[in-house]
Amino acid sequence: MTDTPRGYRGDGHLVDLLARAGVARTVDEVRALVAGVLAAPPAVDPDAWLVLVGEGLPAELAEQLQALKADLADRRPAAGPDHAGRLAAVRGAMARLGLDGFVVPRADEHQGEYVPPRAQRLAWLTGFTGSAGLAVVTKDRAAMFVDGRYTLQVRHEVPETLYAYRHLVDDPLADWVAEALPAGARLGYDPWLHTVGWVEKTRAGLERAGIELVAASANPVDAVWQGQPPAPLAPVVAHDLAFAGASAVDKRAQVAAKLERDGVGAAVLTQPDSIAWLLNLRGGDVACTPLPLSFATVRDDGAVDLFIDRRKLAPGVEAHLGNQVAVRAPEEFGAALDELGRGGRKVLADPATTAAWITDRLAAAGARVARDADPCALPKACKNAVELDGTRRAHRRDGVAMARFLAWLSGAAPAGAVSELEAAERLLAFRQEGERFRDVSFETISGAGPNGAIVHYRVSPETNRRLEPGSLYLIDSGAQYLDGTTDVTRTVAIGTPTDEMRERFTLVLKGHIAVSTARFPRGTTGSQLDALARLPLWQAGLDYDHGTGHGVGSYLSVHEGPQRISKVPNTVALQEGMILSNEPGYYKTGGYGIRIENLIVVQPAEMPQAERPMLGFEVLTLVPIDRALIAPGLMTAAELDWVDAYHARVRGALSPLLDGPAGAWLAAATESLVR
């Protein structure tokens, strides 16, 4: 692509260019494709999508396609009616569907963390942009349910004249609905957007008030959303065996064997990252996570039906998939579930993530639905040696970027001239220089002073703060590299910290070290380890309101299961090769936030004297921990040794790759605490 594309010269010209290049597509088809590309986030390589039109396109055609894309991006429809108008329109559609109320969740059909523009119904309707929430609309009332993270944000984004605010967890949906609707009323929901578990729980809750929960035949939001974007179309490519470490053939055989062992005829896969792992595919349909949105079924003989818009498959992908994987149109999914269920076949569907529409359809087709965990989740979580080598290399590159960033910060910040936004941009620039960098793995949290105490803070021009002397700065960020996914948080003293800051940072660090150094027998779960991270804070009457660790994918989602370190009960044992974050924190509202996060991987512990097989963690992240914030007097000798050994390792890994000021900074930042 040239830097200054000429303008779009019209459909007639495009027809000529397509014909001359031998591309058998109509202009309407190309326009629809480009609209889909625009509904996906921008890619690292802005020309990558052109392969979806054809390989090796002539320069002039490529240029006109980019010009068309730019043209369409400019012409995206105006916002349409305001929130009051949208609410009124949805109420009209609701009434036409015979519903007295309707539930609008934030989720899409995959219950995913990132939802494409097409599925951002809650944001379109209410203005709310948080990552969890739900609106309920009746003829004359409406309520917005959000959790503790968003109680402030919802007031800014969602007009209180239109919506009552409720707590997503503490205020039962049923209570509000029972007040808003009379007995006998019909509350609708879109069965594509809720799990069967949600439907059952909500139905039971509404029963007492005599309100019926009914699957709507159509989504009233979709019915009235003018200019609703199409489904995203980012190129789907094969994930190289050199990164994946196991072929899709082997993975399908592994999953099929598990299904056969469990007496399950087939499984429905609704999680795009499970499908991406199983078939060694990557895509770009949503932000931060390289996955193609799709559904699939896998049978106990290893055959897979992949339901995906064929237009987004890059050339060669079908060959990569092979003849045991049938690519089918998303529209055929329902009929395929009918086939699958016939004859009372046992079909697995994960109740935590499968849309009620799917389990309803399976049951209607006669399937015995086995509610069990996604069969890809566990093998995906246990990384193979190739994936682990990849992630170690990725972490070294990520450590270089972080060290260059922290070195820069140490020079620039004390003068008080750096802002949260600028810092995040600098870090991104350093990361982008790294080999195999594709994207950030989540939106960077760059929080200065009191903003650091907001656990899910996202910097915006409105909230942007300068990093001030005497304050703490918290940066939580990560990247997607072709060979691994990173996620790291460091808390940095800007100027001189207070004794309280140092004391509390040290308590957090003690918890972080307790997890890092824990040895535990096979069979132990992350839930069992969670308290180790909290105990030093607990003993001081402090705690933090988030989990200690989440699973991390391999060039996939930065948040994956089934393992985690959390006080929420979890029965999945930690197993060799599982990557987790280790991120205890402490947050003083209005003051500062502290979090120390490394990625760690479960490994056998070398203990010749052990009486049973023991596991432990290898630390993947290679970034110095701010020594200025450590109060050595609060630490045991073993804890001080751990910090020194970690810093020596970081220095050994990164110093060959850093010179100049960053090299000097690294040497100072990794000095021993005890010498």
Add this chain to the structure above:
Amino acid sequence: MTDTPRGYRGDGHLVDLLARAGVARTVDEVRALVAGVLAAPPAVDPDAWLVLVGEGLPAELAEQLQALKADLADRRPAAGPDHAGRLAAVRGAMARLGLDGFVVPRADEHQGEYVPPRAQRLAWLTGFTGSAGLAVVTKDRAAMFVDGRYTLQVRHEVPETLYAYRHLVDDPLADWVAEALPAGARLGYDPWLHTVGWVEKTRAGLERAGIELVAASANPVDAVWQGQPPAPLAPVVAHDLAFAGASAVDKRAQVAAKLERDGVGAAVLTQPDSIAWLLNLRGGDVACTPLPLSFATVRDDGAVDLFIDRRKLAPGVEAHLGNQVAVRAPEEFGAALDELGRGGRKVLADPATTAAWITDRLAAAGARVARDADPCALPKACKNAVELDGTRRAHRRDGVAMARFLAWLSGAAPAGAVSELEAAERLLAFRQEGERFRDVSFETISGAGPNGAIVHYRVSPETNRRLEPGSLYLIDSGAQYLDGTTDVTRTVAIGTPTDEMRERFTLVLKGHIAVSTARFPRGTTGSQLDALARLPLWQAGLDYDHGTGHGVGSYLSVHEGPQRISKVPNTVALQEGMILSNEPGYYKTGGYGIRIENLIVVQPAEMPQAERPMLGFEVLTLVPIDRALIAPGLMTAAELDWVDAYHARVRGALSPLLDGPAGAWLAAATESLVR
């Protein structure tokens, strides 16, 4: 009762005595009553049961009743056929019921820990006396399923010529059955002896093999068991408000309010200890736990139907129960469930403990069965101030008995002359001297050397060992006092321990101290704390295969829920007033066993600087920990301080109650470790 009762002088004489005393009972009635008394364990007061015949009986009648009892005890029927004969008889009964197989569990109708002689069907059939297990019998095969605790014991007790041995957890029942029975076969179970959860799981497991699990219309064991004892009849008495701290009226109101809040019309109570708590009743139908076997229902208006054999109610109990509690015959229970379920009423039944017979009957009657926790479990677990004062007093008496025992042991054991049995008997004798002592709270574990490494060891004349110099001795025991239930384990060095013994004892102690000293925010569960007890062992490659702590009742079951400290996920938060054990251990098979157990109670933590409400533990148990087994070099200063402070507290509480050698022993046993 005189010490030497004269012999029974015949029914004619008894008729006269009854008539003269104005007791309107036939001799047959009295004989049936006495048979029931004999089917209950012996009581502390051997005359207590006489009130069931009448109050203030003339001495001669009382004497003849005791003589009749002695006579009946002597005449208990001979054992009947041997195990092969019994198995053959059960197979015959099975066939007559149209069954191809039958499951014989260890459980009774209440899924209780202690089962009365009448319900010891598994022991009668197979000879197995362990506390968990299950036999499956088919026409030509039979298997005995036991867990890891009983793999040795089962070989001694159950003839291998008749039964295959299988693992209760690792070997799925369905696998063995699928091998033993053809597709289409009918495997029977007694729906009174299994929970609905077991039935559903087992049915699903058998489905693949095409085997049908059917509720048997009668229990084939009962059909052929000659001389099966009757249900036990131990006197049921009111539990004094001075010990209970809350009236039954208040408790019923509390439970009713909870049912009403949850929209539940009624709850079925199948746990005798829940009923005993709710109605402030105590009894003696089973060993070690002062409870009357019974069922009950409680409605959302607080009205209770109590299904109990009226013959066992001591005079005055009906007045104590009041007119909101209807005493009904056990035979009326089914009809009462029908009434309860009528009209689609929502009826709560705890799926973990309710017999399938009950949930089946409710469902057949039209009830909507709400599967939820027993509504008495949580309020029963949270002891009130009166109960806590009582348990503190009980622990002081228990500490005196333990100190006298340990002092005696320290003198007698090093010579090598004390046996496990003698030690247990001595300890019981010391306890019996304590005020308000009623019973042991479980069978004492008295394990010398390698026997201490058997977690659920029960000493018998066959296994009885001497306490040898250079070995460890583990004693785990407890008592039922009217004002509280105790449970304590101490491990004692006999002579000089090895360095390894001291090192491992110290690791166990570090875990014990970690739990004792933990502070944690409200909402924390015992599952979250479990790892604190294990971490010091884990770091050395060691662990123990049992939970860290169980709930303890107030003059009730020594094992109660819903709280526990365990790696098994548990969603019940620890709450003020909950009593738990804290008992990490270490077991070297063939060598020695270590366990250190105190009872602890959840209390608000006094932390003025805390940012959130914090809880911690008060230690109830007052018994020195063997200083000879502590390696101070492995402990932190804080841990040493904890031991010293604990010992100072024990000394302060017990020394006023001990003099002579026991007093001197206490002074030495509680000396500071650091001075």
